Every structure is written in structure tokens, then in C-alpha cells.
Amino acid sequence: MKSHGHKTDCYFCPVEFNEQNLSMFMQVLKERAIDLVGVSLVTDDYPSAVMVTNRIREALGIPVIWGGAHANVRPEECLLYADMICRGEGEEALLELAHSMSTHERTDTSIKNIWFKTDQGIIRNELRSLEEDLDKYPFPDFDLDSQYVMDDKGFERVNEGHFNGEYSIMASRGCPYSCCYCYNSYRRKHYKGKGKYLRTRGIESVIQELIQARQKFAGLSKINFWDDSFVTRSIEDFEIFQKLYASKVGLPFFALIEPMAFDYRKIKLLRDCGLNKLQVGIQSGSERVNREVYNRPVSNKKIIEVANLINGLGIAVIYDFIFNNPYEKPDDIIKTIELVMQFPKPFYLQGYNLIFYPGTEITERALADGFIAENNSVDASSTIQGAINSPTAMKTGTVVSNRFYSICYDSREKEYLGLVFSLLCFKHIPKSLIRFFMKSGSRLKTSLLKAIIESYEALSQLKSAIYSK
Numbered sequence: 001m002k003s004h005g006h007k008t009d010c011y012f013c014p015v016e017f018n019e020q021n022l023s024m025f026m027q028v029l030k031e032r033a034i035d036l037v038g039v040s041l042v043t044d045d046y047p048s049a050v051m052v053t054n055r056i057r058e059a060l061g062i063p064v065i066w067g068g069a070h071a072n073v074r075p076e077e078c079l080l081y082a083d084m085i086c087r088g089e090g091e092e093a094l095l096e097l098a099h100s101m102s103t104h105e106r107t108d109t110s111i112k113n114i115w116f117k118t119d120q121g122i123i124r125n126e127l128r129s130l131e132e133d134l135d136k137y138p139f140p141d142f143d144l145d146s147q148y149v150m151d152d153k154g155f156e157r158v159n160e161g162h163f164n165g166e167y168s169i170m171a172s173r174g175c176p177y178s179c180c181y182c183y184n185s186y187r188r189k190h191y192k193g194k195g196k197y198l199r200t201r202g203i204e205s206v207i208q209e210l211i212q213a214r215q216k217f218a219g220l221s222k223i224n225f226w227d228d229s230f231v232t233r234s235i236e237d238f239e240i241f242q243k244l245y246a247s248k249v250g251l252p253f254f255a256l257i258e259p260m261a262f263d264y265r266k267i268k269l270l271r272d273c274g275l276n277k278l279q280v281g282i283q284s285g286s287e288r289v290n291r292e293v294y295n296r297p298v299s300n301k302k303i304i305e306v307a308n309l310i311n312g313l314g315i316a317v318i319y320d321f322i323f324n325n326p327y328e329k330p331d332d333i334i335k336t337i338e339l340v341m342q343f344p345k346p347f348y349l350q351g352y353n354l355i356f357y358p359g360t361e362i363t364e365r366a367l368a369d370g371f372i373a374e375n376n377s378v379d380a381s382s383t384i385q386g387a388i389n390s391p392t393a394m395k396t397g398t399v400v401s402n403r404f405y406s407i408c409y410d411s412r413e414k415e416y417l418g419l420v421f422s423l424l425c426f427k428h429i430p431k432s433l434i435r436f437f438m439k440s441g442s443r444l445k446t447s448l449l450k451a452i453i454e455s456y457e458a459l460s461q462l463k464s465a466i467y468s469k
């Protein structure tokens with residue numbers, strides 16, 4: 001947009017809107033003479049997007065366009081609030097829109113990827129083909145003078161301190177997999193016949209962006225690659241990456257990978273140039289659940305092999321798991337516990353409650369099977385933020401997302417095993433103790449288990465408080 005002569009600002013809104021920061025926001029938009037607002041949202045942001053859009057329209061009367069995952073999956077609903085939505089990728093579409101608004105009296109309403117709300121109804125323009133050459137797009141805007149971040153009281157200019165020494169980047173778009181709970185499970189279908197879904201940036205472009213980031217932000221100490229599956233490119237690419245990254249960037253970095261895509265040679269090349277932390281999605285230790293429910297074709301044999309190889313390379317690792325899935329039986333949780341007991345230490349565990357995002361395959365399936373029901377209220381109480389997503393939080397029960405859908409099942413029969421799983425988060429718990437608790441759950445055992453977990457949690461909190469001093 002800037003390179004085509006448009007003035008742009010970025011506003012980051014990481015906290016809840018309230019009367020004070022909303023009023024300040026309207027003031028800033030007015031002072032900066034903004035004439036088009038784009039709101040990027042995922043499903044969790046929907047109530048905030050509704051609130052800020054209503055306020056912009058009331059206070060300033062300027063057009064608002066929404067984009068992002070939620071606008072793609074529930075376009076009509078989003079158009080109840082927004083004037084336009086952008087489906088799919090927005091670079092070309094937004095530029096054409098800005099050009100049309102700034103040069104014509106009447107905005108062109110035939111721009112591909114954009115749906116317009118008009119007095120005559122919704123104009124649904126078709127999706128353009130996916131851009132294969134991602135390197136044609138510029139790097140993120142490093143000019144912090146036009147970027148603002150919101151807190152409870154208002155806005156301040158973005159400064160390097162907001163980065164915490166970390167720089168986030170994506171070197172690809174799309175994913176080779178289609179896990180049933182993930183946005184890729186529907187996005188791939190939207191783009192059928194529109195070109196290659198998984199596209200990678202050139203290594204030189206990625207390195208160049210990181211060089212510029214380092215030059216601009218002197219305090220950077222870590223790079224995060226947030227690609228859906230970082231290792232899905234050729235070994236030849238990684239050989240080039242290793243040489244260039246080591247000589248021109250040289251900072252420790254983090255990446256996400258899937259056990260299905262794990263390739264020892266690639267991970268070793270990455271470790272040798274700075275990869276020091278991996279986040280690996282395991283999701284379940286039940287092969288049935290991974291294959292038949294989550295659409296993740298991976299065996300436990302492969303997962304254990306991956307865990308041993310990562311450990312052998314000395315890379316820190318976080319394993320992710322999903323809880324409170326209505327298609328998972330107690331026996332599946334036992335398999336998950338048994339799997340984790342075979343992982344070499346050290347490791348970190350992260351547990352997430354299954355969230356039914358609109359449009360995903362698991363949501364459609366659970367709706368059809370009666371495990372969830374539609375709930376269209378914007379004000380529907382949400383437990384997405386309320387539920388503490390960690391295995392140790394399983395002790396507090398089985399809170400699941402209630403936004404957009406009413407939950408018609410409970411996971412009480414799996415609560416005790418969730419508690420047993422929590423024991424795996426603590427380094428020094430012997431396997432024999434975990435096996436003792438796994439056998440069955442009496443009231444006495446449950447109380448004992450809770451007491452052990454609480455003591456360990458208190459100890460870990462004490463340790464981190466001491467280390468942070």
C-alpha cells in the first residue's frame with residue numbers, strides 16, 4: 001500500500017476494548033484522517049471486532065473491511081457489521097480497493113476476493129487464484145512511526161520494547177496436512193482449483209527480511225518461525241538456509257513441526273545453525289484418535305522415534321495435546337499417558353481444550369452427531385479465554401469452549417485420567433507412581449493425586465519466583 005502511494009497506519013489491540021481506549025481510538029483515527037479501516041480477526045476476536053466496528057461506524061461513519069479466518073468462514077454473519085469482507089489473501093484485493101476509493105467517485109464493487117454489502121444485497125465476488133510468487137510482496141513494515149499499540153488507557157507508538165527481543169516470521173503459506181480441527185481443513189477446499197495451496201518463500205528473501213530486522217532492531221535475541229509446518233520444503237533449501245542463516249543472521253530460533261513431517265537430516269541442519277526449541281503437535285497418544293478423528297496419519301512408533309531424535313540433537317521441546325474431545329474414550333487417554341511416559345526427558349507439555357471453530361471438519365461432524373449445537377449470540381459466554389489451557393488445569397474439570405456452539409457433552413468420565421496426565425508435567429515423579437494412579441480412581445486416590453499436583457505446582461511457582469529475582 002505504501003509503495004503505491006497510500007498512507008497506512010497499523011493499530012495493534014492486544015487488550016480488551018473499554019470505554020476509555022475506544023474513545024481514544026476514535027480520536028486517533030479522526031486525527032490521522034483515516035478513511036478506510038481494515039480489521040483482521042480470528043474467531044476469538046469476533047466480539048471485539050463487532051464492538052470496534054459498531055463504534056467506528058457510529059462515531060466516524062467510515063467504511064470498515066474485515067479479513068482473516070473468521071471473515072472467510074462466516075462471511076454473511078461478518079457482513080452484518082462490516083461494510084465489506086476480504087476472502088482469502090488480501091494483498092492485491094486491498095490495494096485495488098484503496099486505489100478505487102481514492103481515484104473514483106463510486107468504489108468499484110467487482111474487485112475479486114471482496115464481498116460488498118450494498119442496499120441491493122451482498123455482492124459476492126469470486127476468489128482470485130493464489131499467488132505462487134510470495135517473494136513479490138514486500139517485507140512487513142519496519143517503520144514504527146506509523147504503528148500503535150493499545151493498552152487499557154489508550155494508544156502508544158510501537159517501540160522495540162514491545163518485541164521482547166523476539167522477531168516473528170513466516171517462510172511459507174498453507175500446510176500439507178488437513179487436521180480436522182484446523183482452519184486448513186476448510187481453507188484448502190475454498191481454494192480448490194485456484195492454484196498451489198502450500199507455497200514457500202525463497203530462502204534468500206527470508207534471510208534478507210531477517211537481516212533487515214536485525215539492522216532495524218538492535219535488541220533482537222530470538223527468531224520465531226510460525227509456519228504451519230516449517231520443515232515442508234526440500235533438503236536442498238535447508239542446506240542453503242543453514243549456510244546463509246549461520247553467516248548472516250546467527251540468532252537462536254524456534255519452529256513448529258508435525259511428527260508426520262519430521263526429517264532428521266533437515267532438523268539437524270537447522271539445529272546446526274541455531275534451532276534451539278521446537279513445538280511438536282502430538283494431540284493424542286491414541287492412534288485411532290489421531291487417524292480417525294483428527295485426520296493425522298502418524299503412528300506412535302514414529303512419534304517416539306521423533307522424540308528420541310529431538311532429544312539426541314539437544315533441542316528443547318514442547319509437546320502439544322488436545323483434551324476434552326467427545327470422540328475420545330478413557331482408554332485413549334491411557335494410551336496418551338503411556339506414550340508420554342516413553343518420551344526422553346526433559347520436555348514440556350502443553351494441553352489445550354478442543355475448541356470447535358466454525359467451518360472445521362470436526363465442528364461439522366460434532367454438529368451432525370449432536371455433541372454441539374448452534375449458538376449464534378455474539379454475547380454467548382465464552383470459556384475460550386477462561387479455560388486455563390494446560391494439562392495441570394485438567395484438575396479443575398472439563399471446561400470447553402462455549403462460543404458459537406453450545407456444548408452438549410461432558411468429559412467427566414475422563415477427568416481422573418486428565419489428573420493422572422498432569423503428573424507427567426513434573427520432572428521427578430517416578431513412572432511407578434503414575435502407573436499406580438492409572439489403575440483406577442477411588443476417592444482417596446483422587447484426593448491424593450490432587451494434593452501431589454498442588455504441592456508440585458506450588459514448588460514450581462516458588463522456584464520460578466526465586467529465579468526471577
Ligand code: SF4
Pocket residue numbers: 175176177178179182183184185228229258281
Ligand atoms: S499440521 Fe498443524 S497447521 Fe497443518 S493442518 Fe494440521 S494442525 Fe493445521
